[in-house]
Amino acid sequence: xxxxxxxxxxxxxAVPHLDAAYNLARWxxxxxxxxxxxVQEAYLRAFKFFDGYRGGDARAWILKIVRHTCFTWLARNxxxxxxxxxxxxxxxxxxxxxxxxxxxxxxxxxxxxELLNRLIDKLPNPYREILVLRExxxxxxxxxxxxxxxxxxxxxxxxxxxxxRLQRAARGSVMPRLVR
Amino acid sequence: MICKDVPDLIQPYTxxxxxxxxxxxxxxxxxxxQDCNRLVEAERNWQRTVQAGMTRFTASDRLxxxxxxxxxxxxxxxxxxxxxxxxxxxxxxxxxxLAIVTSSGLTAYFTLPxxxxxxxxxxxxxxxxxxxxxxxxxxxxxxQHTVKPWFHGRIDLAPPVDDLAAQGYPLxxxxxxxxxxxxxxxLVYQHRQHPINLFVVAASPTAGGDDKSGSISSLxxxxxxxxxxxxxxxxxxAVSDLDLGELKAFARLYQTRSAAPTP
Numbered sequence: 166x167x168x169x170x171x172x173x174x175x176x177x178x179a180v181p182h183l184d185a186a187y188n189l190a191r192w193x194x195x196x197x198x199x200x201x202x203x204v205q206e207a208y209l210r211a212f213k214f215f216d217g218y219r220g221g222d223a224r225a226w227i228l229k230i231v232r233h234t235c236f237t238w239l240a241r242n243x244x245x246x247x248x249x250x251x252x253x254x255x256x257x258x259x260x261x262x263x264x265x266x267x268x269x270x271x272x273x274x275x276x277x278x279e280l281l282n283r284l285i286d287k288l289p290n291p292y293r294e295i296l297v298l299r300e301x302x303x304x305x306x307x308x309x310x311x312x313x314x315x316x317x318x319x320x321x322x323x324x325x326x327x328x329x330r331l332q333r334a335a336r337g338s339v340m341p342r343l344v345r
Numbered sequence: 346m347i348c349k350d351v352p353d354l355i356q357p358y359t360x361x362x363x364x365x366x367x368x369x370x371x372x373x374x375x376x377x378x379q380d381c382n383r384l385v386e387a388e389r390n391w392q393r394t395v396q397a398g399m400t401r402f403t404a405s406d407r408l409x410x411x412x413x414x415x416x417x418x419x420x421x422x423x424x425x426x427x428x429x430x431x432x433x434x435x436x437x438x439x440x441x442x443l444a445i446v447t448s449s450g451l452t453a454y455f456t457l458p459x460x461x462x463x464x465x466x467x468x469x470x471x472x473x474x475x476x477x478x479x480x481x482x483x484x485x486x487x488x489q490h491t492v493k494p495w496f497h498g499r500i501d502l503a504p505p506v507d508d509l510a511a512q513g514y515p516l517x518x519x520x521x522x523x524x525x526x527x528x529x530x531x532l533v534y535q536h537r538q539h540p541i542n543l544f545v546v547a548a549s550p551t552a553g554g555d556d557k558s559g560s561i562s563s564l565x566x567x568x569x570x571x572x573x574x575x576x577x578x579x580x581x582x583a584v585s586d587l588d589l590g591e592l593k594a595f596a597r598l599y600q601t602r603s604a605a606p607t608p
Contacts, residue, residue: 331395
């Protein structure tokens with residue numbers, strides 16, 4: 166009966182975060198079936214190491230494992246995607262967005278949802294995942310730092326850069342002529 | 346605060362990560378400075394656009410079912426179980442008994458002890474899982490005309506669905522499940538507060554042609570009673586903690602009702 170209560174406890178703690186886990190894996194693998202495989206693998210791994218879970222933020226704990234499993238999976242199956250983007254985002258302050266004209270701001274707000282998702286899909290992994298964690302999962306900087314195993318300062322600069330890159334891409338597709 | 350301090354604070358501010366002193370100082374500045382205020386609003390609006398527009402993918406029922414099975418299996422293999430997996434000899438004995446009892450073409454099916462074992466194991470695991478995860482039904486309904494069509498397109502089977510409330514076995518709903526890696530339709534009934542899972546799978550291809558006998562075999566596994574019969578190209582597994590007599594009564598009722606000519 167001991168093992169039953171362990172599975173039950175795991176179900177109570179980890180299963181509520183299954184949507185978040187799948188969402189992150191889906192964004193990182195960009196494929197439904199691959200994301201399901203990764204999530205299953207990650208959950209089995211989490212279950213295996215469940216005894217090492219010491220309480221605390223279960224969602225961050227699970228997402229950390231999912232993310233790790235994703236990158237292991239990508240390295241094995243699609244190594245080309247893991248080539249460093251060449252962007253050195255860390256430890257450098259992100260450039261502040263320049264003041265934008267009102268019409269441009271308005272246009273950006275009306276950006277087609279499908280296009281927005283396509284643009285995010287094209288961002289390098291580090292930017293894509295930080296946007297998922299912040300904009301969808303609404304994680305705090307501290308929680309993101311926990312999931313990504315990064316200092317908070319780096320989380321802030323990477324997030325700023327991810328947003329900047331996305332805005333630049335959006336501006337580029339909304340009004341090609343204004344691209345700097 | 347002056348304007349050049351503002352840009353670095355915008356995102357922490359809109360992300361609600363700025364400590365209250367700094368946030369207050371920034372807000373004071375924003376009240377006086379239209380330009381900075383516009384910057385903050387633009388950033389906020391953009392973030393809202395992104396938050397509202399990004400696709401939130403959700404785990405499918407298929408993934409949930411798959412995962413529940415995988416975890417239950419991992420739980421079984423990982424935990425240091427007592428050396429005697431008590432169900433094994435039981436199920437073996439049962440399948441031997443079945444092979445003797447059933448004289449028709451069913452024998453071919455029942456003489457595959459490995460398969461039979463695994464099925465019995467997954468039937469009971471499936472039952473336990475459905476109770477544990479609080480996921481008894483995907484389609485909670487006592488209306489057979491709602492439950493039956495729900496399986497359409499979800500599984501390649503059309504099991505008979507009859508509400509047996511009048512006989513004391515009300516229909517609770519239906520669910521999609523996996524048994525030994527095969528998709529299964531689970532019909533959920535209840536008797537005296539005891540849930541009954543009736544799993545229906547496509548009959549094993551090794552089963553003989555004549556499965557019309559519908560003869561019911563039973564065994565006990567991990568304290569649950571399990572009944573099995575085959576009919577119309579489908580294999581049926583009923584499992585519950587009800588006592589054997591009541592579960593058998595249910596199985597006979599179900600068989601009788603589903604054998605009745607449908608208009």
